[in-house]
Amino acid sequence: MSAYEQLLEYIDGLNIIDTHEHLPMEADRPKETDVLSEWLAHYFSSDLVSAGLSADALEIVRDSSRDLLKRWKIVEPYWHAARFTGYGRSLDLAACGLYGIDGVNGRTIGPLNEAFVAAREKGGHYKYVLKDKSRIALSIVDSDPDCDREFFASAVRLDEFICPVHRRDIVRVGLELDISVHSLDDWKEAMRRRLEQAFDHQGCVTLKCGLAYKRTLHFGKAGAAEAERDFNELFAEEHSPDKRGDIKIGKSFQDHMMHYLLGLADRRGLPFQFHTGIQEGSGNVIADANPVHLTNLFLEYENVKFDIFHMGYPYLMELSNLAKNFRNVFIDMCWGHIISPEAARRGLVEWLDAVPANKISAFGGDYAFVDGVYGHQKLARENVASALAQKVDEGVFDLDRARETAGWLFVDNPTRLFNLASRLKAARKGKGAKKRKKK
Numbered sequence: 001m002s003a004y005e006q007l008l009e010y011i012d013g014l015n016i017i018d019t020h021e022h023l024p025m026e027a028d029r030p031k032e033t034d035v036l037s038e039w040l041a042h043y044f045s046s047d048l049v050s051a052g053l054s055a056d057a058l059e060i061v062r063d064s065s066r067d068l069l070k071r072w073k074i075v076e077p078y079w080h081a082a083r084f085t086g087y088g089r090s091l092d093l094a095a096c097g098l099y100g101i102d103g104v105n106g107r108t109i110g111p112l113n114e115a116f117v118a119a120r121e122k123g124g125h126y127k128y129v130l131k132d133k134s135r136i137a138l139s140i141v142d143s144d145p146d147c148d149r150e151f152f153a154s155a156v157r158l159d160e161f162i163c164p165v166h167r168r169d170i171v172r173v174g175l176e177l178d179i180s181v182h183s184l185d186d187w188k189e190a191m192r193r194r195l196e197q198a199f200d201h202q203g204c205v206t207l208k209c210g211l212a213y214k215r216t217l218h219f220g221k222a223g224a225a226e227a228e229r230d231f232n233e234l235f236a237e238e239h240s241p242d243k244r245g246d247i248k249i250g251k252s253f254q255d256h257m258m259h260y261l262l263g264l265a266d267r268r269g270l271p272f273q274f275h276t277g278i279q280e281g282s283g284n285v286i287a288d289a290n291p292v293h294l295t296n297l298f299l300e301y302e303n304v305k306f307d308i309f310h311m312g313y314p315y316l317m318e319l320s321n322l323a324k325n326f327r328n329v330f331i332d333m334c335w336g337h338i339i340s341p342e343a344a345r346r347g348l349v350e351w352l353d354a355v356p357a358n359k360i361s362a363f364g365g366d367y368a369f370v371d372g373v374y375g376h377q378k379l380a381r382e383n384v385a386s387a388l389a390q391k392v393d394e395g396v397f398d399l400d401r402a403r404e405t406a407g408w409l410f411v412d413n414p415t416r417l418f419n420l421a422s423r424l425k426a427a428r429k430g431k432g433a434k435k436r437k438k439k
Ligand SMILES: [Zn+2]
Pocket: 020, 021, 022, 142, 366
C-alpha cells in the first residue's frame, strides 16, 4: 500500500470533530422540500449562478412545488459546467455514499429524490449521516444553544450587539436580557449579560463572528463618545419604528463594541471563531475578509484564542504567517475542502512547513443541510491523507508521525481549543445527553 492509502485507511477510522455547522436540528428541517430544493440551499447553487444561471431561474429550481424534471432541465447545463468543483463533487459523493446513487444527473435525479424523500420519512437521518456514515463525534453548530447534545455543541454570535440595524433590535434584546437600554453603557451591560448567559448557563463553547460578510475585519480603537454618537442614531426621531427601515450603524460604534467584547473574552480566555475569506453567495468584497485585518486584535487580546475560519481562502499564506507569528491564532479548515480541494491540500502542505501542527483544525462541514456534511468529510479525509502522504514521500517525516498529525488535526486540536472533552463524553452517552427543547 502507498503512504496515501495507509494514511487514508487510518484517517477513515477516526471519529472526528467538526468545528462548524449551520444545520437545523433534525426535527426542525424544512418540511416542504425535495433533493434539488435542499441541496441547492447554498454553495453549489452559488457555483451554478457563477456558471451563468440567473437568480430568477435559481428560485424556480429551488421551488419543490414545481415539477422536478422540468426544474432539472433548467439547471442541467450549469450543473454540467460546475460538476467537478468541490461543491459539485461533495454532492456527487453524498448521492453515492448516502443513497447508493451514481452521481446527480438527468437519469438519476428522479430515483435520487425518491431515496431522499424516503430517508426523510424514515427518520434517524442525522444519526445515519453524522454518526454512522461520517463518523463525526461532535459538531459545533452556529448559534443554537438548545441543540441536541448527542450531535452538537453551540457557538454563540454576538454580531447583533456590534451591528444593530434598528431600534427594534435594541428593544427586543433588552427585553430578552431584562434590561432597559437607553445608553451605550446599557447596551454593553446587555452584551455582557448575553455572554454570561451563553457560557455560564447555556453551555456554548465558543464565540463566533460573521461580520466579514458586511464590513472590513479591521476593528480600530474608537472612544466611547464617538461610539455613543453612532449608537444614538438608532434613537433619532426619524428612525422611529413606523417611519424608516434599517440603518447601517457607524463604524466607531461597531469597533468600540468589538473591542469591548474582546475585553470580556480575553478575561475568560475564550475561543473566538472568525469568519475570514470567501463569502458565501454571489458578489461581495473579498478584501474586507482578509484575516490580516485582524492583526491589531491578535496583538491586543493575547488570551483570546482566535480560530480563523475557512483557511482564510484565498489568503492562505497570510493566515500561515499569522498562525506562525501569534501564539493565539489558529487555522480552521472548515468549509475549506469543498471551496477548493486543491487549495486545501496545498495549504496544509505549506502550513505543516511553517506552522506547529497543534494549531490546525482539519474539518468543519459548514453546511445548512446534513447530506452535504457527508461529502465534505470524505473530501477532507482524502485531502489530509494526500497532504500528509506528500510529506512522507518527501521524507519530511515517517508514517507514524503522519498518523499522529492526522489525529491532532481531526480530533485533539479542536478538542483542546474548544474544551470539548466533557461534551464528547455526553455525546457518546447519546440518550443521556440533554434533549432539545421544543421551540
Ligand atoms: Zn459558516
